[in-house]
Each structure stands twice: as C-alpha cells, then as structure tokens.
Amino acid sequence: xxxxxxxxxxxAALTVIGALGVVLSRNVVHSALFLIVALIAVAGVFxxxxxxxxAVAQILVYGGAVTILILFAMMLTRVRDLPAQMIxxxxxxxxxxxxxxxxxxxxAVVTTEFPGESENINVIDVNSIGxxxxxxxxxxxxxxxxxxxxxxxxxxxxxxxxxGE
Amino acid sequence: xGMEEVWLLPAIPAAAFVVLLLVGAYLPRRGDWVxxxxxGASFVLFFFVxxxxxxxxxxxxxxxxxxxxxxxxxxxxxxxxxxxxDEIAIVMLLVVSFVSLMVQIYSVAYMKxxxxxxxxxxxxxxxxxxxxxxxxxxxxxxxYAAWEGVGFCSxxxxxxxxxxxxxxxxxxxxxITTRIGDVGFLIGIILLWREAGTFNxxxxxxxxxxxxxxxxxxxxxxxxxxxxxxxxSGQFPLHVWLPDAMEGPTPVSALIHAxxxxxxxVYMVARMxxxxxxxxxxxxxxxxxxALITVWISALMGLAATDIKRVIAYSTxxxxxxxxxxxxxxxxTAAMLYLFVxxxxxxxxxxxxxxxxxxxxxxxxxxxxxxxxKMPITSITFAIGAAAMIGIIPLSGFWAKDEVLTATxxxxxxxxYLILLASLVVTGMYMARLYILxxxxxxxxxxxxxxxxxxxxIMSVPLILLAIPAAIGGFVVFHEVGDTxxxxxxxxxxxxxxxxxxxxxxxxxxxISTVLAGGGALAGWFAWSNGAAIAxxxxxxxxxxxxxxxxxxxxxxxxxxxxxxxxxxxxxxxxWFDRTVVNDTGVDGSAGLGYLAGNELKLTETGKxxxxxxxxxxxxxxxxxxxxxxxx
Amino acid sequence: MIPLNxxxxxxxxxxxIGMYGVLSRRNAVLILxxxxxxxQAVSINFVAFAAYLDPEKATGIIFAVFVIVVxxxxxxxxxxxxLRFYRNRQTANVDEADxxxx
Numbered sequence: 001x002x003x004x005x006x007x008x009x010x011x012a013a014l015t016v017i018g019a020l021g022v023v024l025s026r027n028v029v030h031s032a033l034f035l036i037v038a039l040i041a042v043a044g045v046f047x048x049x050x051x052x053x054x055a056v057a058q059i060l061v062y063g064g065a066v067t068i069l070i071l072f073a074m075m076l077t078r079v080r081d082l083p084a085q086m087i088x089x090x091x092x093x094x095x096x097x098x099x100x101x102x103x104x105x106x107x108a109v110v111t112t113e114f115p116g117e118s119e120n121i122n123v124i125d126v127n128s129i130g131x132x133x134x135x136x137x138x139x140x141x142x143x144x145x146x147x148x149x150x151x152x153x154x155x156x157x158x159x160x161x162x163x164g165e
Numbered sequence: 166x167g168m169e170e171v172w173l174l175p176a177i178p179a180a181a182f183v184v185l186l187l188v189g190a191y192l193p194r195r196g197d198w199v200x201x202x203x204x205g206a207s208f209v210l211f212f213f214v215x216x217x218x219x220x221x222x223x224x225x226x227x228x229x230x231x232x233x234x235x236x237x238x239x240x241x242x243x244x245x246x247x248x249x250x251d252e253i254a255i256v257m258l259l260v261v262s263f264v265s266l267m268v269q270i271y272s273v274a275y276m277k278x279x280x281x282x283x284x285x286x287x288x289x290x291x292x293x294x295x296x297x298x299x300x301x302x303x304x305x306x307x308x309y310a311a312w313e314g315v316g317f318c319s320x321x322x323x324x325x326x327x328x329x330x331x332x333x334x335x336x337x338x339x340x341i342t343t344r345i346g347d348v349g350f351l352i353g354i355i356l357l358w359r360e361a362g363t364f365n366x367x368x369x370x371x372x373x374x375x376x377x378x379x380x381x382x383x384x385x386x387x388x389x390x391x392x393x394x395x396x397x398s399g400q401f402p403l404h405v406w407l408p409d410a411m412e413g414p415t416p417v418s419a420l421i422h423a424x425x426x427x428x429x430x431v432y433m434v435a436r437m438x439x440x441x442x443x444x445x446x447x448x449x450x451x452x453x454x455x456a457l458i459t460v461w462i463s464a465l466m467g468l469a470a471t472d473i474k475r476v477i478a479y480s481t482x483x484x485x486x487x488x489x490x491x492x493x494x495x496x497x498t499a500a501m502l503y504l505f506v507x508x509x510x511x512x513x514x515x516x517x518x519x520x521x522x523x524x525x526x527x528x529x530x531x532x533x534x535x536x537x538x539k540m541p542i543t544s545i546t547f548a549i550g551a552a553a554m555i556g557i558i559p560l561s562g563f564w565a566k567d568e569v570l571t572a573t574x575x576x577x578x579x580x581x582y583l584i585l586l587a588s589l590v591v592t593g594m595y596m597a598r599l600y601i602l603x604x605x606x607x608x609x610x611x612x613x614x615x616x617x618x619x620x621x622x623i624m625s626v627p628l629i630l631l632a633i634p635a636a637i638g639g640f641v642v643f644h645e646v647g648d649t650x651x652x653x654x655x656x657x658x659x660x661x662x663x664x665x666x667x668x669x670x671x672x673x674x675x676x677i678s679t680v681l682a683g684g685g686a687l688a689g690w691f692a693w694s695n696g697a698a699i700a701x702x703x704x705x706x707x708x709x710x711x712x713x714x715x716x717x718x719x720x721x722x723x724x725x726x727x728x729x730x731x732x733x734x735x736x737x738x739x740x741w742f743d744r745t746v747v748n749d750t751g752v753d754g755s756a757g758l759g760y761l762a763g764n765e766l767k768l769t770e771t772g773k774x775x776x777x778x779x780x781x782x783x784x785x786x787x788x789x790x791x792x793x794x795x796x797x
Numbered sequence: 798m799i800p801l802n803x804x805x806x807x808x809x810x811x812x813x814i815g816m817y818g819v820l821s822r823r824n825a826v827l828i829l830x831x832x833x834x835x836x837q838a839v840s841i842n843f844v845a846f847a848a849y850l851d852p853e854k855a856t857g858i859i860f861a862v863f864v865i866v867v868x869x870x871x872x873x874x875x876x877x878x879x880l881r882f883y884r885n886r887q888t889a890n891v892d893e894a895d896x897x898x899x
Contacts, residue, residue, distance in 0.1 A: 015807065089892075098813045100786045144867070151871070772898030775892070
C-alpha cells in the first residue's frame with residue numbers, strides 16, 4: 001500500500017460520499033454543501049492525475065461560481081424542505097437503472113484492453129496545454145467564448161421578467 | 166388500274182362513310198345516293214382488278230397481287246397496312262360488292278320513312294368498307310381489325326331499332342357471343358406471330374409449311390384461330406346469336422348475316438387452310454365435327470321455327486356448316502364455291518322474305534299463306550332460292566352441294582358422308598315447309614292476305630338480279646364455261662387448295678343427293694300442304710321432340726344458366742373480396758391500425774420530464790447491454 | 798502505481814450516482830446538481846485517459862477544460878430558466894411541468 005494509493009482511496013471516498021450526499025439528502029442546502037465537497041474532491045483527483053492547472057481551474061469555476069449560482073437559485077425559488085417533495089416517484093426504478101448502468105459500465109471498463117497503456121502517470125506540461133489551446137484547438141476556443149456570450153445574453157433575457165421592463 | 170389499286174375498293178366506301186357521318190343529315194335524301202354510288206364504284210372497280218388478275222394468273226408462279234404500306238415499325242416488330250388479292254379473294258370480292266349493291270338499292274324502298282334512314286346508309290358504308298378490308302387484308306392483324314369492324318357494324322345494325330327491347334338484347338348477344346370467339350382468334354394470331362415473327366398471311370403459310378411451328382403449338386394456335394370462325398360464322402356452340410340477329414332490318418340480315426359477315430369465318434379458314442393442314446389432323450377433325458353438329462341442329466330447329474326470317478337464318482347456319490365440312494375435308498374449292506352461290510341465293514331469300522314482311526307487316530308463317538297469287542315475282546324468285554338451297558339440279562346450289570359431298574366422299578370416312586346425305590332430307594323438308602306455309606295454300610289470315618301487294622320495282626329488281634346467278638351461277642364449275650369467261654378453267658381450276666381440280670361429274674353422288682333432297686321436299690309438301698294436317702298430327706304425336714326443337718334445344722337457357730350462376734357468381738365472389746379484404750381489411754384496416762397505434766402510444770407522452778429522462782437512461786442501459794453481449 | 802481502471806471505475810460510480818439523482822429528484826435545482834456530478838465524472842475519465850495513454854497530445858485535458866466552460870454556461874442558462882418557470886408556476890417542482898402531456 002503505497003502512499004499514492006492511500007491518497008487515492010481517500011480522495012475517491014470523499015468524492016463518492018459527496019455525491020451520495022447530493023442525491024440522498026433531505027435538506028437542499030445540505031445537498032449543495034455536499035456538492036461542494038464532491039467538487040473539491042474531484043479537483044483532488046485531478047491533482048493525482050498530474051494536471052494541476054485543471055485542478056485549480058476546477059476549484060475556481062465550480063467551487064466558486066457554480067456553487068454560488070446554485071445557492072442563489074435555491075434562495076430565489078424558495079425551495080421547501082418537505083420530504084414528500086424531495087424524492088421523486090420513480091426512485092426505485094431509477095435506482096435499478098443507475099445500478100444496472102454502473103454494473104455494465106464497470107464490466108466494460110474492466111474487460112477492455114486500452115492501447116498504449118503505460119504504467120506511469122505522465123506529467124503533462126502546462127505550457128503545452130496553453131500552446132495546444134491556441135494552435136490545434138484554436139477554433140473550439142473561440143467558439144467556447146461565443147458559447148459564453150450566448151449563455152450570458154440568454155440568461156439575462158430569460159431571467160428579466162415581464163414587469164414592464 | 167389493276168391489282169395494285171385494289172385498296173380503292175374498301176377506300177371509297179370508307180370515304181363515303183366519313184362523308185355521310187359528317188354531313189349526311191344535310192344532304193338531299195339523307196345521302197343514300199352517296200352510299201349507293203360508293204358501293205357501285207367498288208363494284209365497277211372490281212372488274213378492273215379481275216381483269217388484271219386473270220391476266221396475271223396465266224403465269225406459273227402467281228400467288229397474288231396488291232400493295233402494302235408500313236404502318237407501325239419498331240425494332241423487329243412491324244404491322245403493315247397491306248392489301249392482297251388472289252383467287253380466293255377475288256371470289257369473295259364479287260360476292261361482297263355485288264350483293265352489297267343489290268341490298269343497298271333494295272334498302273331505299275325497304276327503309277323508306279324510317280326516322281334514322283340516313284344513319285342506316287352511313288353504317289352500311291362502314292360495313293362494306295370493313296368487309297372489303299377483311300377480304301383484302303394481307304396480314305392477320307389488319308384482318309382482325311376489320312373483323313372487329315364488321316362485328317361492330319353488325320351490332321349497330323342488329324340493334325338498329327333499339328327502342329325495341331328484343332332488338333337491343335339481340336345486338337348485345339351477337340356482339341358478346343362473337344367476342345368470345347374473337348378472344349381465341351386474337352390469341353391464335355399472337356401465337357402464330359410469336360414463332361413466325363410476322364403477321365403477314367403468306368409468310369405465315371410459308372413458315373408453317375416449312376415446319377417452323379411445333380406440332381402441338383400449331384394445333385393449339387389453329388384451333389384458337391378457328392374459335393374466331395366459330396363465333397363469327399355461327400358454328401356450334403356459338404351459333405346462338407344468329408337467329409336472334411333477325412331483329413335487325415331484313416336487308417341487314419340479307420347482307421351481313423347471309424352473304425358476307427358470317428362467311429368471313431369460312432373465308433379466314435379457307436385462306437389459312439395450308440396452316441390448318443400443317444397442324445395435327447385433329448384440328449380439322451374438330452372443324453368437321455362442329456360443322457356436322459351445326460348442320461344437323463340447325464336443320465332440326467328450322468323445322469320447328471315459325472318466323473320466316475328465323476327459318477332462313479337456320480338455313481344459313483345449315484349452309485355455313487356445309488362450308489366448314491368442305492374445309493374440314495381439305496377442299497377450298499367446294500367451300501368457296503358454296504360460299505359463292507350461297508351469297509346470291511341466301512341474300513335473295515332474305516330480300517324476298519323482306520318483301521313479304523314489307524307487304525304484309527307480318528313475319529309469322531302461321532299468319533301467312535297463299536301469297537303466291539298476290540306476289541308473283543317474289544314468289545317465283547323465292548322458289549328459285551329455296552330450290553337452290555335444297556339442291557335441285559340444275560340450280561347453283563346443286564353443284565355446290567355436290568362438290569361438298571364429293572370432297573367428303575374422298576377425304577372422310579363413309580359415316581361422315583352418310584350423316585351429310587341424311588341432312589339433305591331435312592333441308593328439303595324445312596325449306597319446302599317454309600315455302601308452302603308462306604306462299605301456297607289458303608291464307609290463314611284474310612286481313613293480311615288482302616293487304617298484301619307485290620313489291621315495288623326498286624325492291625323486285627334486285628330480287629330478279631340475284632335470282633339469275635342463284636339459278637345459273639353453278640355452271641361456273643364447268644371448264645368450258647370458265648374458259649369462255651377468261652378464267653383458266655372451271656371453278657375448281659381457279660380456286661383450289663393443292664392441285665387444280667378439273668370438274669368431273671360424279672353421277673352416283675348427284676343421283677343420291679337429288680333423290681334425297683327431292684324426297685325431303687316431297688315429304689315436306691305432303692306434310693304441310695292442305696292446311697298442314699299431317700304435320701300437325703306428327704307434331705302432336707312427338708310433342709316432346711317438337712317442344713325441344715322449337716325451344717332451340719334449350720341451348721340459350723343453358724348459357725343463361727351458366728352466366729347467371731357461374732359468371733355472375735364469380736363476380737359476386739370477387740366483389741366480396743374487394744369489399745371485405747381489400748377495402749375493409751386492407752384500406753380501412755391499415756388506417757385503423759395507424760389510429761389505434763397512435764391512440765395507444767400517445768399515452769407515453771406524459772409530459773413529465775423525469776419520465777423522459779428515465780426512458781433515456783433505460784435506453785442507454787439496453788444499448789450498453791447489447792454492446793457487451795455482441796462484443797463478447 | 799494506481800492502475801487506470803481505478804480511475805475509470807471511480808468515474809463510473811460517480812456517473813451512476815449522478816444518473817440516479819437526475820431520475821429521482823423532484824426539484825429542478827437538485828436535478829441540475831446531479832447533472833454537474835455526471836459532468837465531473839466525464840471529466841475525470843478524459844483526464845485519466847490523457848494521463849495514462851496519450852500525454853503528448855493532451856487531448857483529454859483540453860476536453861476537460863471545455864467541459865468546464867460549457868458546464869458553467871449551461872448552469873447559468875438553466876438557472877435562468879428555472880427562475881422563469883418558478884415565476885410562472887410558483888414552484889420549482891419538475892413534475893408540475895407537464896403541459897406537453899397528450
């Protein structure tokens with residue numbers, strides 16, 4: 001049991017607990033907090049995979065912006081904590097479906113031979129990522145900015161409301 | 166002007182038809198003179214063609230002359246508009262053009278005052294044009310087209326007085342019955358064409374003689390071809406339309422149903438006889454058997470019929486049967502000779518009966534009698550015609566009948582010969598009966614008798630003109646007569662099948678036939694004269710047979726039964742199928758299925774998003790499973 | 798050394814939990830959070846592949862970057878829509894959005 005593995009299992013457990021908290025909690029705000037836990041844990045996984053840049057970006061965007069957005073939405077829509085409303089009617093079937101999916105995917109993953117698999121986690125150079133972003137993936141990069149603008153404008157229009165504005 | 170211009174013969178009446186169709190109503194006298202002039206012109210042109218033919222016949226390898234235009238041509242399929250005249254055709258041409266002319270002149274008086282007077286002559290022109298095309302056609306397809314053309318004109322003319330229900334029914338019956346035969350005819354034509362690659366008659370004959378067709382194939386084709394003749398020429402079992410066709414005006418009966426259209430079948434078979442002979446002998450056996458049946462049943466039915474025109478119609482069937490017996494015995498000479506003289510005396514018999522009808526307004530012999538005193542010309546010419554029909558020497562019918570008997574004697578076995586001889590007796594009886602009941606004895610209805618008068622000249626002159634060839638037309642068989650007229654010899658040396666047949670008097674056949682025919686006539690005279698006392702007693706004694714004969718052997722009832730039950734039953738079955746299976750199940754059903762599906766499937770549109778999301782998840786699971794299973 | 802499989806299994810588990818959340822939660826905001834979980838799982842997958850199989854091209858990481866971008870945009874828009882919906886129906890309960898029913 002190397003240190004790496006220990007850390008890995010710890011971070012993994014954290015992620016899973018956070019995820020379970022999100023979907024099973026009766027209290028909405030608790031769910032939001034569990035989400036933050038899960039997101040931070042995923043950032044940890046990224047660090048384990050030697051992509052620090054991504055981990056930092058993850059914390060910044062998700063842990064910061066997205067979570068705040070969600071909390072705001074919860075406030076504005078005055079989500080009630082009634083238990084009856086929390087868990088939907090098709091929960092059992094959903095559990096079955098999700099469970100089936102997990103089992104099948106795991107089988108798929110475990111039985112596949114991935115080509116070019118190396119034993120080591122290789123360090124990925126941040127410089128090269130930046131370079132790639134502006135050369136090979138320049139087009140998606142620009143389009144991504146367009147997407148953000150569209151989302152911005154769209155959100156403003158949608159949320160503006162009808163009261164004579 | 167010669168054989169090359171023979172196409173003018175049908176063309177001129179065809180042009181007259183178009184003229185009459187378009188402007189006939191506005192011409193003086195409704196244009197009857199146009200029709201007569203056109204047919205007269207054809208008759209005159211005939212002589213030019215004849216002269217040219219007689220000249221050409223002198224050369225050894227003469228087959229025929231004429232002219233042909235290509236009508237439809239693509240790849241290896243072509244149809245010609247071709248006209249061809251040879252010895253057989255020229256005989257027909259004479260009959261058709263002469264009798265047509267006589268009938269048209271006669272019709273001027275007979276049809277006078279009829280509201281559709283002009284239409285009569287219009288259709289008559291079309292008929293003459295079609296008939297001449299049929300005779301002169303050099304390929305089977307053109308002949309078939311003309312065949313249908315004369316059938317159509319026959320339909321129009323039989324149903325000329327269509328206000329009368331029986332007339333329109335008769336026209337329908339004639340058309341449908343002949344149509345049944347024509348289907349076979351067309352299939353036969355196609356079969357012949359398929360192997361030979363041509364519709365041209367001479368080429369098909371050549372092909373058949375060379376053995377180009379398989380034996381069974383050719384026999385079937387030829388029998389189908391004969392089917393058309395069975396319909397058109399009233400052979401058993403398609404003879405039923407001819408007696409009913411008497412609903413039409415009498416000149417129509419004289420021209421179409423005696424001299425010309427009904428013998429089209431004989432003409433066609435005579436033309437195609439080399440092909441018939443090349444087939445299996447069973448083909449001509451079928452021809453012979455049907456002809457013999459026709460000869461006998463028509464004679465028996467003629468004995469019982471009471472309408473003048475009906476009796477003559479049965480005698481026509483009788484004669485047609487004889488012509489086919491001749492053809493079945495490989496004798497084109499006998500068949501064509503009989504056709505030739507028959508055209509004259511039968512047309513004359515009809516026209517004579519027409520004179521009687523025109524004068525007395527009555528057709529039933531039970532209401533006539535003693536007219537000989539009042540209508541001498543009609544009576545004498547009728548007697549000549551009847552005697553020719555019976556076959557009394559030296560009238561034309563005798564020579565023709567003798568030729569048929571001789572052919573049967575030489576080519577068939579003795580039983581056929583005897584059957585034929587026996588029929589002569591019955592022929593003598595029914596013709597004598599007709600004459601006696603109409604013209605002799607005491608008038609049965611004095612009112613009718615008083616009213617009767619001789620026919621006017623326009624009607625009686627054609628009668629006399631037809632009586633002449635009816636009387637002496639038979640002498641053309643003699644070599645000396647033919648030679649004098651410019652022919653290569655007697656009839657048998659002009660029109661023949663294999664070899665020219667110089668006429669030889671067969672005294673034994675002549676004697677037997679005369680005795681039998683005369684005996685029949687005498688028996689008839691005994692039975693029906695003096696108020697038909699003996700005949701009435703015989704009829705009462707054998708009343709079931711008499712009923713059978715007067716009901717025409719119930720053949721019509723049988724056909725009607727078949728049509729009602731089988732054909733209409735089949736129609737009902739198909740209608741049921743269409744209604745239930747195709748419509749209800751197929752059309753309505755598939756529409757209903759769509760509606761049902763939609764109605765049930767719409768319930769999946771719950772509108773609830775979680776449901777849809779679940780569906781997506783379930784789908785992903787299924788696909789994943791499939792992938793894993795198939796991969797493994 | 799941690800084998801690649803471990804990361805992949807982790808991402809599978811995460812994804813399934815997210816899927817369960819999407820299917821069983823009633824509140825729209827909660828559903829959105831579950832969707833975020835699923836997106837995270839996917840990102841882990843991509844980055845794991847990039848790290849183990851193809852470090853030079855680093856495609857996986859670029860992809861994960863874009864996933865973050867798009868996810869952020871999507872969350873913004875989705876929440877705007879939820880606000881809208883809430884204003885109309887006075888509830889964020891997803892079961893109430895059934896006007897497309899037959």
